[in-house]
Amino acid sequence: MVQKLELKSVYKYYERGNVEAVKDLNFSIKEGELLAILGPSGCGKSSTLRMVAGLEVISKGEIYLDGEIINWLSAKERNIALAFETYALYPHLSLFENIAFPLRIRGINREKVAKEVNHIADMLDLTVALKKLPSEVSGGHQQRTSLARALIRPASVYLLDEPLSHLDTQQRTEFRVQIKRIQKTQNLSMLFVTHDQLEALALADKVVIMNFGVLQQIGTPEEVYEFPENLFVADFVGEPPMNFIKAGLFKEEEAYFAKFYNQKLKIPENYKNSIKKFYKKDGTEITIGIRPNYIHISEPGENNFVNGEVYVFEDIGESGILTVQVGETLIKVELNPGHSFQIGEKVNISLNLEKMLIFDPFTEKRIKPEVE
Amino acid sequence: MEVLRLENVYKNYGKVEAIKDLSFSCAEGELFVIIGPSGAGKTTTLKMISGLEEVTKGKIFIKNKLVNNLEPKDRKVSMVFEDYALYPHLSVYKNISSPLEAIGVSREEVDKKVKETARLLQIEELLSRLPSMISGGQKQRTVLGRSLVKDADEYLMDEPIAHLDAKLRYNMRGEFKRLQQLHKMSILYVTHDFKEAHSLGNRILVLNKGVTQQIGTPQEIFSKPANTFIANLIGDPPTNLIEGNLKLKEGKYFFQTDSAFINLSDSLANKLLSKVKNGKVIFGIRPFDLQCILGHKDNVKIPDIEVYVTVTIGKYNLISVKLSNTIIKIRKDKSFKVSIGDKMSIDFEEEKLDFFDAISGNRIF
Numbered sequence: 001m002v003q004k005l006e007l008k009s010v011y012k013y014y015e016r017g018n019v020e021a022v023k024d025l026n027f028s029i030k031e032g033e034l035l036a037i038l039g040p041s042g043c044g045k046s047s048t049l050r051m052v053a054g055l056e057v058i059s060k061g062e063i064y065l066d067g068e069i070i071n072w073l074s075a076k077e078r079n080i081a082l083a084f085e086t087y088a089l090y091p092h093l094s095l096f097e098n099i100a101f102p103l104r105i106r107g108i109n110r111e112k113v114a115k116e117v118n119h120i121a122d123m124l125d126l127t128v129a130l131k132k133l134p135s136e137v138s139g140g141h142q143q144r145t146s147l148a149r150a151l152i153r154p155a156s157v158y159l160l161d162e163p164l165s166h167l168d169t170q171q172r173t174e175f176r177v178q179i180k181r182i183q184k185t186q187n188l189s190m191l192f193v194t195h196d197q198l199e200a201l202a203l204a205d206k207v208v209i210m211n212f213g214v215l216q217q218i219g220t221p222e223e224v225y226e227f228p229e230n231l232f233v234a235d236f237v238g239e240p241p242m243n244f245i246k247a248g249l250f251k252e253e254e255a256y257f258a259k260f261y262n263q264k265l266k267i268p269e270n271y272k273n274s275i276k277k278f279y280k281k282d283g284t285e286i287t288i289g290i291r292p293n294y295i296h297i298s299e300p301g302e303n304n305f306v307n308g309e310v311y312v313f314e315d316i317g318e319s320g321i322l323t324v325q326v327g328e329t330l331i332k333v334e335l336n337p338g339h340s341f342q343i344g345e346k347v348n349i350s351l352n353l354e355k356m357l358i359f360d361p362f363t364e365k366r367i368k369p370e371v372e
Numbered sequence: 373m374e375v376l377r378l379e380n381v382y383k384n385y386g387k388v389e390a391i392k393d394l395s396f397s398c399a400e401g402e403l404f405v406i407i408g409p410s411g412a413g414k415t416t417t418l419k420m421i422s423g424l425e426e427v428t429k430g431k432i433f434i435k436n437k438l439v440n441n442l443e444p445k446d447r448k449v450s451m452v453f454e455d456y457a458l459y460p461h462l463s464v465y466k467n468i469s470s471p472l473e474a475i476g477v478s479r480e481e482v483d484k485k486v487k488e489t490a491r492l493l494q495i496e497e498l499l500s501r502l503p504s505m506i507s508g509g510q511k512q513r514t515v516l517g518r519s520l521v522k523d524a525d526e527y528l529m530d531e532p533i534a535h536l537d538a539k540l541r542y543n544m545r546g547e548f549k550r551l552q553q554l555h556k557m558s559i560l561y562v563t564h565d566f567k568e569a570h571s572l573g574n575r576i577l578v579l580n581k582g583v584t585q586q587i588g589t590p591q592e593i594f595s596k597p598a599n600t601f602i603a604n605l606i607g608d609p610p611t612n613l614i615e616g617n618l619k620l621k622e623g624k625y626f627f628q629t630d631s632a633f634i635n636l637s638d639s640l641a642n643k644l645l646s647k648v649k650n651g652k653v654i655f656g657i658r659p660f661d662l663q664c665i666l667g668h669k670d671n672v673k674i675p676d677i678e679v680y681v682t683v684t685i686g687k688y689n690l691i692s693v694k695l696s697n698t699i700i701k702i703r704k705d706k707s708f709k710v711s712i713g714d715k716m717s718i719d720f721e722e723e724k725l726d727f728f729d730a731i732s733g734n735r736i737f
Contacts, residue, residue, distance in 0.1 A: 168409075173609045177692050177699065181681040184712050202683040202690075221684055239686055241539045293687045312550035314571035317594045318607060318660065321571070323546050332546075343553055 002067040003028040004189040005052065005157045010061035012047045012213075021047040023213045025061070029157065029206075032187040034180075036204035038194055040236070044213035045193045046161065052191060053159055054078050066156050083150035085162040087142040089134040095145045096121075096130040102153035120148045123178045139166040144175065151182060158190045164199065176202050197237045201225060209233050226355075227372060231287065231364040234357065240292045240321060243331045246361065249275070249284040258288055258358075261327030263306045268353050270369040278360065278367055286367070287359040292321070292334040294355035298348035305348040306331070313341035324349055373400045374436070375558045376421065376526045381430035383416055383582075390416045391582040394430070398526065401556035405573035407563055407605070413582040414562040418528045421560070422451045434525055445475070450524035452532045458503040458514055464490075465499040468517040489521045492555065509540050516548075520557070527559045534563065545571055566606050570594060578602050596726075600733040603656045603726060609690065611656045612700045615730055618644055618651035627655065630696030634673050640722045647736050648729065656726030659703040664691065665717045666710070674718040679710045693718070 005028060012022040022044040029035045037045040050056040052063060054075035063070050070078050081102070089098045096117055097104075103113045121127045124144045129137050134145070143166045150158055163179070164172045180203050183190055194200050200207050201221040209216040209224060209232075217229040228234035234242050247258040247265075256267040256275045265288075267275055278284065298305040308326035320335040324347055333349055341347065358367045376398040383391035391413045398404040406414050419425035421432055423444035432439050439447050450471075458467050465486055472482045490496045493513040498506055503514070512533065519527060533544045549572050552559060563569050569576050570590040578585040578593065578601075586598040597603040603611040616629030618641060625641035627634040634655075644653060668676055680692040680699060684706065691702045691710060702718070710716065727736040 170604065170610055173690075173701075174699075176683055177681055177690075177701075180683050181692075181712070184681065198685060202685055225686075235539075239538060240542050291687075312546045312553070314546060314549055315590065316567040317570045317590070321546065323550075343550060 003064070004031050004033070004066060005029040005191065006064040007048075007052075008062045008064070010048070010051065010063060011059045012044070012051060012056065013059045021213050022051070025210075025213075025215055027206075027208050027215070027218055029189050029191060031189055032184075033205045034183050034188075034190040034192060034203055035206045035208060036192045036194060036200035037208045037210060038197055038200040038236070039210035039216075040195060042212070043210040045195075045210055047213075048210075049159055049161055049191065049193045052157075053080060053082055079156040081150040081153055081155035081158045083147045083158075083160045083163050085143075085165050087134070087146040089142055089145055089149075091134055094131050094133060095126060095137065095141070098134065098145055099126075099130075099148045099152055102149060106153070116152055117148075120152050120182075123182060124148050124175065140168070140171055143167065147175075147179075151188075156189065158188055160190065160192045162194055163192070165194075165196075172199070179203060198239060201237065209236065211236075227366070227368075228289075228357070229366055231289070231359050234289050234359070234366070238291055240332050240334060242289050242291050243295075244359075245288040245290070245326075245329055245331065247286055247288050248282070249279050249286050250282045251279060258286060260288075261329070263326060265304060265306070265351065265353070265356075267358070268356070268369065270371045271358065271367070273370055274367050275358070285361050287361045289357040289359055290351050290355065292332040294352040295331065295333040295349050296352070297322075297333070297335065297339075298350040302348075302350050304353065305350045307346065307348050310341045310343055310345040310347055312343060313339070315340070322347070374398070375400050375402075375434065376560065377433040377436075378417075378421075379431040379433070381417075381420065381432060382428045383413070383420060383425065384428045389582055391420075391428075394579075394582070394584060396577055396584070396587060398558060398560055400558050402574045403552050403557075403559045403561055403572055405561045405563060405569040405576045406579055407566060407569040407576055408579035409564055409605075411581070412579040414564075414579060415530055416582075417579075418451065418530055418560065418562060421447075421526070422449050422528055423447050424451075448523065448525040449528055450519045450522040450526075451528040451530070452515060452519040453530050458511060460503055463500050463502060464495060464506065464510075464514050464517075467503065467514055468499075468521050471518055471522050485521050486517075489517045492520065492551065493517050508536060509544060512536060512540075512544055513547075525558065527557055529559060529561045531563055532561075533568070534565070548572065567608070570606075578605065596735065597656070598735050600654055600656070600728045603728070607658055609659050609701050609703070611658055611726070612662075612698075613728070614655040614657070614695065614698050614700065616653070616655070618648070618653065627653075629698060632674075632696035632698075634695075635671075636673075637722060640725075644727065644736070647727075652730040653736065654728040654730050654733070656728060657700075657720060657724060659690070659701045661720055661724040662700070662702040663719045664702055664704060664708065664710075665719065667715055667717070669717040669719075672717045672719040677716055677718060679712055679714045679716060681712055682710055691716075 007025055007027055010025045013020055039045050051058050058071050099117045100113050121130055126144055129141055134142050147163050164175055207224050208218045211232050217224055217233045224237050247260040250257045250259050258265045308324040311323040311325040311330055314321045320339045322333040324331045374397050379395055381394045408414050420427050427440050469482050469486045490499055495513050533541050573590050576590055576593050577587045580601055585602055594606055600613055614629050616627050619626055619628045625636045627636055677693045680694045682689050682691045689704045689706055693700050
């Protein structure tokens with residue numbers, strides 16, 4: 001099957017300052033797929049988007065749209081719809097006319113235009129504002145108008161650059177739902193750029209995570225959340241953030257253990273071969289990664305626990321965040337509502353060892369078990 | 373003991389009433405949070421307490437002394453602003469000591485205070501560094517240090533961690549809570565983030581357009597929001613609000629919203645009708661209090677409804693359904709997987725519902 005969009009070994013250099021903004025980037029989008037590029041500012045995600053849109057020259061490599069190379073096509077000649085963070089609306093046109101614009105220039109009849117505009121405006125909660133000018137509405141409205149204008153016309157691929165960044169938390173939850181609904185029901189192929197990991201994981205079928213112009217991991221939201229390739233991805237994805245614990249690897253009889261501050265955790269059986277390869281001597285350094293929701297308060301009699309002291313406990317309504325101090329390390333635990341703890345109280349916590357990840361602290365890569 | 377008290381305070385800018393009849397008091401050692409959206413009047417309130425803005429009407433007391441007419445420097449309060457700035461050419465030490473030097477405290481006293489504060493904030497080893505040499509979290513502690521170094525009856529904090537990135541904010545929130553619990557400073561803390569308010573506050577005041585909506589413990593506000601404005605502010609995602617009418621048909625009660633129905637028990641319907649004569653109400657139900665059953669099930673609140681869309685938020689799935697024109701969000705474990713168009717039935721316990729008046733938005737029960 002032909003990919004809707006494909007990047008092959010794409011590079012972007014900015015000559016001034018000799019900056020490599022994007023290095024050897026490869027990924028593709030299938031029809032009806034939503035791919036999110038996620039990363040901190042400066043990671044190269046916007047340069048990538050701009051190269052796909054035709055707003056930046058591709059320094060090296062090829063970009064294909066519907067199987068045809070588009071490197072030399074102008075932005076206009078590419079069958080791509082765009083919605084940018086900065087809305088670029090026509091200031092003298094009403095929101096209705098802004099949204100209708102791509103249909104009008106294609107000579108679509110009046111009735112159909114009205115029907116389509118009203119439909120998309122309803123989904124993005126713009127109906128009551130349609131008669132207003134961009135200057136008369138909030139930034140959030142303008143951003144949704146820009147989004148509506150992009151989504152209203154047929155295109156091979158839709159590019160969205162931080163499309164919800166100007167909305168407040170509640171609106172963002174609303175419109176994530178709507179974007180996903182529109183994308184799935186109309187089977188749109190989409191490339192979405194964001195620095196918000198929550199947004200990327202909520203919407204995407206596939207996530208591309210970048211840092212300093214380099215691809216860190218490409219996978220489903222589930223894969224990047226549960227099986228991050230390296231410490232950067234592990235740390236960047238998930239809220240509350242993943243706990244990292246520096247530990248030493250020890251061998252006792254035929255089993256391996258991670259030890260830190262008088263604590264001892266047995267490395268699960270499925271790691272046997274990979275850990276055997278990694279182990280050099282007792283004390284070989286590893287970094288354990290575990291998400292706060294994969295730790296619980298130990299039941300009496302439960303093995304494999306870690307004992308520490310309550311550093312602080314926060315009741316945040318729907319859940320409780322317990323921070324436990326073990327030696328110099330602070331470990332966050334996400335609990336169900338209904339708990340209460342005092343600072344300094346002794347507490348035993350158990351890690352869900354099946355969800356525990358192990359990293360090489362030097363290469364920062366994850367040490368993978370034989371079976372995941 | 374009471375440290376701060378506002379009595380019927382108003383603030384007008386020309387014809388705009390920024391604050392209307394605001395009254396509350398903060399006890400010693402209490403962390404009191406004011407939460408509200410932008411434009412609620414949160415910062416204005418802090419400025420009136422610190423003396424940076426005049427009070428239009430009403431009284432402000434600090435330790436039982438009326439301070440309306442005192443200069444800012446004569447009020448024993450210390451303020452941290454949202455958009456903090458450290459002096460880039462001064463060391464962390466000098467940044468923290470500057471407020472004391474400005475008021476002519478002796479050198480030994482300054483040294484003692486700065487070191488105490490730095491120990492409290494665990495930035496002792498950074499005192500000689502410049503702001504450019506420390507991390508975002510350390511900068512934030514330096515800013516807090518500059519406020520805490522001053523003796524104050526009440527510390528006023530305006531969104532002190534709002535502009536930090538999500539991860540740092542998560543950590544700083546815990547650090548801040550620990551600090552306050554260990555040292556029992558009296559703090560009036562302003563935020564727009566409900567999780568922050570819930571985590572930190574001994575009590576919370578919800579403010580909207582200058583008007584108090586509710587004052588209570590985080591648990592009280594979370595479990596019994598006083599109106600739909602608050603219900604919409606709390607929870608992630610916020611409470612579902614469904615507007616409709618109570619109807620009786622063939623001897624059975626149900627709740628009608630546009631063309632859709634929710635089944636109700638007779639006892640609940642009778643209780644509602646005794647409070648709301650016309651039967652017009654708004655239902656509030658939390659996304660995690662809704663149960664989903666795949667396919668059709670008899671005797672449930674909402675039988676046979678289609679999945680509108682699902683998105684995954686971290687460790688849970690957020691499932692949306694469209695009940696006539698209202699989108700209802702349901703929070704489920706990730707293991708519960710459904711797709712657009714799948715048929716489900718929805719159930720919930722009636723005790724978990726909140727009811728609000730359809731016109732005023734105020735809580736009925």
